[in-house]
Amino acid sequence: MSNDVKTSRGVTGQRLVTILVAAAATAVVWVIVHLVFGVELSAQSGGTVQTVGLVAVILATLVAGFVAWGLLVLLQRFTKAPARNFLIVSAIGLLLSLGGPAGGETTGAKVGLAVLHLVAALVLVPGLARTAEKP
Template sequence: MSAETSSAGQASAGSRVRNRLIGLTAAAVVAAATWAIGNAAGAELTVKQNGVTEITLAGAIVSTLMAGLAGWGLLALLERFTARGRQIWTYVACAVLLLSLLPTLLADATIGTRLTLTAMHLMVGAVLIPSFRRVAREA
């Protein structure tokens, strides 16, 4: 392998990491903005489940980052070990997004809280899925 080929491969991996970090950051910003809008609109942002759980701004951001990093890790594994990593990852990511809506819809919470959480899940998915998919390595 020539030095040029090796550098091109490194640049490609570097830009993939940079673009995924941008997508992850954008998703965290979208989660924070959705939380802030729900909070400003008067949503209680608490869920009664084994006691009362308050959905804080920090919690929304950390949850988004953790989900995004988990998705990134799965995508990296699929890219490395399968020929159709991007396609498989997209199906899994969409399924996880849909499944993540169930607890928000069934939670013992106010309508405003449910709407805010549902919007947050959908907005984060709308940022993460296309941004990770767009830069996924081709087979």
């Protein structure tokens, strides 16, 4: 087996683990916010109130992780500084995503939802960025 294949498998494994750890971390935060502090995580969306449950949190984190992975692959293919560009785009994405928690029904929901976004980003962004190919 060539080193490229081993390296590729290693990077793939690291990225998968990063995404799974992010999903686990947001699940733990949801449990703490919802079950320990008793905060109902709900937000207005399109004029209706939607409850943000544990499964939705895990799925959203997984989707965000795989989208971020795809972005990193594109940046590696088309830019000279993929890790730096990934960090910049991710920071902008995080700032934009924090608009979602602003629709929380209560202050506790707003804080809890914002913490979920931050935890996902704090795991996904550095975890994926460190796997970027070095120039």
